[in-house]
Amino acid sequence: xxxxxxxxxxxxxxxxxxxxxxxxxxxxxxxxxxxxxxxxxxxxxxxxxxxxxxxxxxxxxxxxxxxxxxxxxxxxxxxxxxxxxxxxxxxxxxxxxxxxxxxxxxxxxxxxxxxxxxxxxxxxxxxxxxxxxxxxxxxxxxxxxxxxxxxxxxxxxxxxxxxxxxxxxxxxxxxxxxxxxxxxxxxxxxxxxxxxxxxxxxxxxxxxxxxxxxxxxxxxxxxxxxxxxxxxxxxxxxxxxxxxxxxxxxxxxxxxxxxxxxxxxxxxxxxxxxxxxxxxxxxxx
Numbered sequence: 001x002x003x004x005x006x007x008x009x010x011x012x013x014x015x016x017x018x019x020x021x022x023x024x025x026x027x028x029x030x031x032x033x034x035x036x037x038x039x040x041x042x043x044x045x046x047x048x049x050x051x052x053x054x055x056x057x058x059x060x061x062x063x064x065x066x067x068x069x070x071x072x073x074x075x076x077x078x079x080x081x082x083x084x085x086x087x088x089x090x091x092x093x094x095x096x097x098x099x100x101x102x103x104x105x106x107x108x109x110x111x112x113x114x115x116x117x118x119x120x121x122x123x124x125x126x127x128x129x130x131x132x133x134x135x136x137x138x139x140x141x142x143x144x145x146x147x148x149x150x151x152x153x154x155x156x157x158x159x160x161x162x163x164x165x166x167x168x169x170x171x172x173x174x175x176x177x178x179x180x181x182x183x184x185x186x187x188x189x190x191x192x193x194x195x196x197x198x199x200x201x202x203x204x205x206x207x208x209x210x211x212x213x214x215x216x217x218x219x220x221x222x223x224x225x226x227x228x229x230x231x232x233x234x235x236x237x238x239x240x241x242x243x244x245x246x247x248x249x250x251x252x253x254x255x256x257x258x259x260x261x262x263x264x265x266x267x268x269x270x271x272x273x274x275x276x277x278x279x280x281x282x283x284x285x
Contacts, residue, residue: 010172010259013222015149015189020105020125022149024222024261027283028252028275031107031264032065033228036090037074054097055265061104066271067126068095069264070119071109075130075199083272087115092122099123113138120146124238130199131155131246132176141199151205151224153193154178156200163204166212169194170219191222191262196204198232206232211252213258228263228271249274256282 036053057068059190072090073082091108098106099122102248107126113136116127125148131139132152143150154169161168173192180190194209194216195201201209210232216223227233227281233247242255245267250270251265256278265271 003103010261010269013188017147017149017189018125019249022105027279028256028260029066029262030064030268030272030275031067031224031226031262032060032063032268033068033264033266034060034068034070034094035074036070036072036094048092049099051093056100057094057098058102059105060268061102063269064258064276065104066175067105067107067262068098069107069109069126069128070098070124073110073114075109084114087112088118091115095119095123111135111139113142115147116183117142120148125149126151129153130195132173132193133179133183134172134176140180140183140185143180143189146187147189149191150180150185151181151191152195153232154195154199156195159200159202159205165201165208166215169209170216173216173219178220191225192216192219192222193226193264196225196227196232203231203235206230210254211253213260217259222261223259224264225251225255225260227255228265228267245270253278277279 008172015022034053034057060068060164070091095106095243098104099187106124107128107242108116108124109128111129111131116139127139127148128151129139130153132154152173154172181187195210196206228248229241229244233244237244237247248265249270252274255263256275263271263275
């Protein structure tokens with residue numbers, strides 16, 4: 001890690017949307033993962049019941065989640081694609097319940113504009129696209145129409161790049177920003193995500209990205225990272241997914257040190273505590 005990346009304090013920003021407000025830069029925010037899928041790599045099948053999913057979300061909120069990120073289709077390598085109808089049947093009942101029963105900010109992890117629009121109509125507040133508007137550009141139109149914040153993630157087919165990995169990520173993400181703004185998404189509604197994990201990246205790529213996260217802040221947008229239980233942890237600890245939470249918390253702390261705004265995690269309690277301690281040290285002035 002370069003010494004210039006140490007103690008990069010994020011700029012305070014306030015995102016106002018719908019009836020919500022997201023304050024970035026005062027502390028590291030925690031996004032809790034709620035996969036309502038049968039085949040996600042870590043927790044597939046754990047929360048396919050609406051009641052169980054809602055209760056788990058409420059537990060994450062009590063443990064410190066600022067945002068609940070709901071996903072209805074797995075993005076793990078080799079996953080089976082589903083129809084938009086199936087995705088909607090998984091996520092909409094959960095979104096409806098959580099919007100009625102909690103005050104949480106709800107994010108939808110989807111690559112389909114039709115799913116995003118129905119989700120926003122039913123109570124979702126943020127659109128989280130793992131292809132950064134490169135696949136379904138109508139997602140940008142939905143976000144602009146409803147004034148929702150967006151998380152634009154880097155993704156890539158294969159692991160071969162014709163330039164430095166961070167340069168490739170920045171180029172991709174700035175194209176995502178261009179697509180978003182061209183559709184009418186406001187500049188202050190954009191969050192970037194380098195796409196850590198198996199999204200066209202080797203373990204070495206992921207380690208390199210983690211050591212250079214501070215460079216992403218040069219793009220001028222809040223940054224989210226999602227390392228939770230992923231291959232970068234497995235490559236070091238060689239343990240099954242649900243035993244990777246302590247390792248994940250180490251990457252959370254590294255993210256705080258390098259000025260990340262949001263961490264996306266499965267185990268909220270451990271990572272919220274790790275971020276709180278790191279924030280207290282890094283942001284004390």
